[in-house]
Amino acid sequence: MTGTDHLITGATVLTMDPVTGAAPVTRSIRIRGGEITAVEPTLTAEPGEDVIDGRDRLVVPGYVNAHTHSWEALFRARLDNLPLEHWMLLSYPVLGLAPLSPDLIRLRSALVAIESLRNGVTTLVDDVLEIPGQTEEQLAAVFETYRDIGIRANISGHVMDRPFVAHFPFLADALDPAERRALDALTVCDTGDYLAYAQAAAARYRDYADGRLRFMVGPSAPQRCSPELMVGLDELARRHDLEFHIHVLETRTQAVTGEEFYGKTMVEYLHSLGVLGEHVTIAHGIWLTDSDIEVLADTGASVSHNPISNLKLGSGIAPWRKLRDAGVNLGLGTDGMSSSDTARMSEVVKAAALLHKVTGPDYRRWPTAAEVLTAGTLGGARSARLGATVGSIEVGKRADLVIYDMTALAFTPRNAPELHLVYSENGSSIDTVMVDGRVVMTADRLTTIDERAVLDELQARGPELRRWQDHLETLNRSLLPAFDRQYRQVMSRAVPVDRFSGHGDCWLN
Known part of the structure; x- marks a missing residue:
């Protein structure tokens, strides 16, 4: 099955379309040149088609990982029991870090893509942060790796242009003079230079890999970016129809930061700049107020819900039901492989289905399998x-399709396919993965890359990588006491919890 013309016959299908949604139906699917050209109860094979027997098979759209960071693949399973701000200091170290080589970035990107495809993810939204800044060669390494492995992706140059100390409300007073000098000496991105870089990247990757890969703009967060940068990137995104991907209200610290910096919530601040719209994805959106949710609904912005990362970092619980009731579009993301330690979307889908069942006693408002599959x-x-x-x-x-073997363990005994997919399946039942009509995985083997060679090289480089990480961690752990002092100050601030949708609803608190 090397071509892009296929006929899948008589399969159980979750179309996820507006008519049948996640209700299983029996369908045959014709694919020509990578495009779905017919979805019917029965279809007859035509000359030149690869015929895939759909008996005992479940066919679904590939998962879209709406928020991840490939940078973190090298930091998998290193950190635990840290809130976001402390964790970021060690997983995105600011002291002592030299730029990564394109070669290591290729390995890192390949690892993320391999685990994604093996778990039924056909599209990545990869918010790529390089420290101290991203070069054209580093960005090209990500695009080229994803091109060759055959996955679909939006790929950013994640950017910040405010000095590091200015990202936090109380850090300046918590640092000693030597620490402050070291942080003030860090390189800060030039706003104009980055806008020119992003414009060039948007043009360079406009139709890359036949349109399968696109550049997106990734201003890190309101408190980490100047208004000029956010407005400039918003204009660029609107002009080129790019995704504008930004972290907003992930933690209580960020909720306090909005009040301290702007005298309003982060969403209200972004709205005042005019940068919210249908092209915007807000990652996390945990500490949203009811009025924030109204603004997101009115502007058409989306929210990427990342439940496993939010749980591991103790960030909180996003207001799933309020967002859905308001009409806000929801996606699901793994976040990076250091804050969730996996790129497997099946775990995120299950977590999203389960987590919100403890946020209120009215079981009629709990997430349904159809809702979480739609988000995914x-x-x-x-x-x-x-x-x-x-x-x-x-x-x-x-x-972009995934075919599951329903004779496998996770589907035995066979009941409701959509419930098996949400609650039982972990990737072990996947028979075939197709992107743009091209079979990129079949019979438990990736067809586009030597997976074993990638894993062997990363394993061989493990001691070198751990020495590098240990050194960086030692340097940056010296700042943790200052972050603790800031954290205690944030937690001492009176925050009316019932003002924040995801927390006022939590009946177990």
């Missing part, structure tokens, strides 16, 4: 500006 497919596609391209099985869309 079509919702993520919409947040990535790919809603007309992928996310559902419909005529005219690209064939």
Whole structure:
């Protein structure tokens, strides 16, 4: 199956389209040139088609990982029991870090793509942060790796242009003079230079890999970026129809930061700058107020919900039901492989389905399997500006499909396929993964890359990488006492918890 013309016959299908959604139906699917050209109860094979027997098979749109960071692949399983701000200091070290080589970035990106495809993820939204800044060669390494392995992706140059100390409300007073001097000496991105870089990247990667890979803009967060940078990137995104991907209200610290810096919430601040719209994806959105949710709904912005990362970092619980009731588009993301330690979206889908069952006693408002599957497919596609391209099985869309073997353990005994997929399946039942009509995994083997060679090289470089990480961690752990002092000050601030949707609803608190 090397071509892009296929016929899948008589399969159980979750189309995720507006008519059948996650309700299983029996369908045959014709794919020509990577595009879905027919979805019917029965279809007859035509000359030149690779025929895939759909008996005992479940066909679904590939998952869209609406928020991840490939940088963190090298920091998997190093850190535990730290809140976000402390954790970032060690997983994105600011002291002593030299730029990574394109060669290491290729290995890192390949690792993320391998684990993603093996778990039924066909699209990544990769918010790529390089420290101290991203070069054209580093960005090209990500694009080239994803091109060769065959995955679909939005790829950013994650950027900050405010000095590090200015990202936090109380850090300046918590640092000793030597620490302050070291942090003030860090290189800060020049706003104009970065806007020119982003414009060039948007043009360079406009139709890269036949349109499968696109550049997106990634201003890190409101408190880490100047208004000039955010407005400039918003204009660029609107001009080129790119995703504008930004972290907003992930932690209580960030909720306090909004009040301290702007006298309003972060969402209100972004809205005042005019940078919210349908092209915007807000990562996390935990500490949202009810009025914030109204603004997001009115502007058409999406939220990427990242439940496993939020749980590991103790960040809080996003207001799933309030966001859905308001009409806000929701995607699902793994976040990076240091804050969640995996790129497997099946775990995120299950976590999203389970987590919100403890946020209120009214079981009629708990997430349904159909809702979380929609968020993991079509919702993520919409947040990535790919809603007309992928996310559902419909005529005219690209064939990004995953085929599950329903004779496998996770589907035995066979009951409701959509419930098996949400609660039982972990990637072990995947038979075939297809991106743009090209089979990129079949019979438990990736067809586009020597997976064993990638893993062997990373394992061989393990001692070198751990020495490098240990050194960086030692340097940056020296700042943790100052972060603790700031953390205690944040936690001492009176925050009316019931003002924040995801927390006022938590009946177990």
